[in-house]
Amino acid sequence: MAYDAMTLADVVMERAEILGAISEEPQLLVRRFATPTLRQAMDTVAGWMSDAGMNVRRDNIGNLIGRYEGVLGATKTLLLGSHLDTVRDAGKYDGPLGVLVAVACVERLQQAGRRLPYAIEVAAFADEEGLRYHTAYLGSNVVAGRFDPAYLTLVDDDGITLIEALRSYGGDPSALAADARDSADLLGYCEVHIEQGPVLEALDLPVGIVSGIAGQSRFTVTWRGMAGHAGTVPMRLRRDALCAAAEFITLVEQVAREHAGLVATVGQIAVQPGASNVIPGQVTLSLDVRHLDDGLREQTIGQLHAQALSIGERRQIDVTWGVVQEHGSLLCARELVALLGRAVQAQGYPIHELPSGAGHDAVVMAELGPVAMLFVRCKDGVSHHPAESVAVADVAVAIDVLQEFLELLGRADGR
Numbered sequence: 001m002a003y004d005a006m007t008l009a010d011v012v013m014e015r016a017e018i019l020g021a022i023s024e025e026p027q028l029l030v031r032r033f034a035t036p037t038l039r040q041a042m043d044t045v046a047g048w049m050s051d052a053g054m055n056v057r058r059d060n061i062g063n064l065i066g067r068y069e070g071v072l073g074a075t076k077t078l079l080l081g082s083h084l085d086t087v088r089d090a091g092k093y094d095g096p097l098g099v100l101v102a103v104a105c106v107e108r109l110q111q112a113g114r115r116l117p118y119a120i121e122v123a124a125f126a127d128e129e130g131l132r133y134h135t136a137y138l139g140s141n142v143v144a145g146r147f148d149p150a151y152l153t154l155v156d157d158d159g160i161t162l163i164e165a166l167r168s169y170g171g172d173p174s175a176l177a178a179d180a181r182d183s184a185d186l187l188g189y190c191e192v193h194i195e196q197g198p199v200l201e202a203l204d205l206p207v208g209i210v211s212g213i214a215g216q217s218r219f220t221v222t223w224r225g226m227a228g229h230a231g232t233v234p235m236r237l238r239r240d241a242l243c244a245a246a247e248f249i250t251l252v253e254q255v256a257r258e259h260a261g262l263v264a265t266v267g268q269i270a271v272q273p274g275a276s277n278v279i280p281g282q283v284t285l286s287l288d289v290r291h292l293d294d295g296l297r298e299q300t301i302g303q304l305h306a307q308a309l310s311i312g313e314r315r316q317i318d319v320t321w322g323v324v325q326e327h328g329s330l331l332c333a334r335e336l337v338a339l340l341g342r343a344v345q346a347q348g349y350p351i352h353e354l355p356s357g358a359g360h361d362a363v364v365m366a367e368l369g370p371v372a373m374l375f376v377r378c379k380d381g382v383s384h385h386p387a388e389s390v391a392v393a394d395v396a397v398a399i400d401v402l403q404e405f406l407e408l409l410g411r412a413d414g415r
């Protein structure tokens with residue numbers, strides 16, 4: 001069998017290597033939105049899509065979409081896909097794996113001369129990471145009809161506006177709204193992605209089914225005390241903003257550990273004036289809180305906010321709590337999750353559901369219809385790093401699971 005899962009997985013790994021070499025910088029992997037480099041990666045994938053029997057088109061934001069028709073008279077469409085843009089100094093699998101596994105499944109259908117009761121479209125999204133314009137999901141937002149025209153005025157680090165970048169990439173900014181996908185014929189969206197965490201590896205499982213994508217809240221908390229001479233101001237008279245912030249940071253960790261699945265992170269801190277012989281007068285820190293249960297996330301934030309104020313009061317520090325971003329969690333569609341579960345079991349593996357702490361295009365695609373995601377184990381849970389690694393045997397399992405999912409969906413629906 002030329003098209004068994006292992007052979008296809010080998011092809012996926014080779015293609016991931018090829019895409020991994022298409023970079024804006026020679027020593028590391030980076031593919032930003034609307035760059036000639038992303039175009040080169042898209043063109044390469046377009047060739048593979050054509051070889052797999054798909055009709056390929058590009059929309060005006062730069063997404064690549066390959067379509068494999070269903071049986072004659074099929075009226076429904078299933079969307080598969082992931083993204084081809086990367087972070088800076090990225091790994092080879094975050095994004096491309098989902099596109100390549102989907103193309104491999106279509107390739108196998110074509111090889112077998114099979115048509116399903118529905119059409120398949122594989123989307124390679126142009127911007128998920130948000131590296132260039134610091135706003136994620138530009139690609140899927142267009143497909144979901146949620147692109148905000150205000151984004152067109154965003155400026156990248158080189159002073160190039162998004163509208164200019166789109167034009168030089170060959171897109172028509174005035175036609176973006178028309179690229180929105182009609183949801184009427186959609187069966188849903190299913191994305192394969194590396195886990196980006198260590199859970200599947202710890203359980204010794206090749207794949208897991210995403211139960212939902214965690215809601216996320218991001219804040220900036222500012223602590224204002226009083227700067228002073230490190231040698232002359234006695235300890236009892238100090239209003240040290242950094243000591244107050246430090247107390248809060250350890251509290252964040254403690255509170256997050258009290259609830260299963262809750263993650264909270266202080267990842268940035270700025271101290272002013274920031275000198276070794278000056279008492280810190282002002283501290284600004286970031287706070288990131290995520291959980292699949294929106295109620296628990298909101299309750300935790302309320303608790304942390306109250307405790308920040310109480311630390312400030314006790315230490316005579318002014319505390320300002322600023323919201324940067326808040327969005328609710330997304331639960332994957334149970335009917336698709338159930339089909340993925342049957343597909344996993346059919347390959348002889350137990351079902352393990354896990355939440356995604358990272359955001360994905362699926363969050364946006366949920367605006368159009370039901371979504372599901374399959375996670376593939378990655379080495380040491382590492383992602384957004386050149387050490388990102390997946391095993392070819394696990395990719396083979398992902399291909400078999402997705403294929404089985406397609407077959408089960410054809411039997412369940414799609415006429």
Ligand SMILES: [Zn+2]
Nearest residue numbers: 094095128193
């Ligand atoms: Zn990704």
